[in-house]
Amino acid sequence: MAADMLHAERATHGSRGLRESPMKVGYVVLYVNDAEACRRFWVERIGMVEKRRTEAGGYTIPQVGFVDQSFAFELVPLELMRDNPDALDLGVPSVAFHVVDLEATHAALIDKGVETSEVGEHNGTRSFAFSDPEGRWFAVTSADAVT
Numbered sequence: 742m743a744a745d746m747l748h749a750e751r752a753t754h755g756s757r758g759l760r761e762s763p764m765k766v767g768y769v770v771l772y773v774n775d776a777e778a779c780r781r782f783w784v785e786r787i788g789m790v791e792k793r794r795t796e797a798g799g800y801t802i803p804q805v806g807f808v809d810q811s812f813a814f815e816l817v818p819l820e821l822m823r824d825n826p827d828a829l830d831l832g833v834p835s836v837a838f839h840v841v842d843l844e845a846t847h848a849a850l851i852d853k854g855v856e857t858s859e860v861g862e863h864n865g866t867r868s869f870a871f872s873d874p875e876g877r878w879f880a881v882t883s884a885d886a887v888t
Contacts, residue, residue: 765811765838765840766838770834771816771817780816797864798821837880837881837882840883841883841884843860847881850871866883868880868882
């Protein structure tokens with residue numbers, strides 16, 4: 742089955758095969774009313790583990806995921822976003838990508854005509870964001886910031 746899928750993928754992409762992307766999905770931000778209740782749900786009922794816990798603006802932001810996967814949900818309290826300076830749609834999860842070279846990725850996206858923010862530090866993590874054609878913003882952080 743997997744061999745058939747790989748064969749079909751190679752047929753679609755030609756003989757060059759598949760290449761590894763410089764961006765990896767790191768985590769998805771879920772804007773929640775009660776971060777602790779949501780953390781308990783994902784850990785106690787779904788079987789995830791708490792991978793990281795950060796503090797921002799007096800709020801605790803847990804990050805949960807499966808022990809054998811690098812992907813995680815970051816549970817951001819809605820109250821922390823009450824001013825929402827970037828006018829994010831808080832009903833939609835936010836996706837964060839991890840990259841090895843933040844500046845090179847930023848420059849490459851600009852070269853391709855992608856709208857980006859400046860590289861800066863946000864809650865102690867160097868990052869930037871880029872927008873898709875419909876105005877959804879995606880975060881990009883350095884992969885070494887989460888190891």
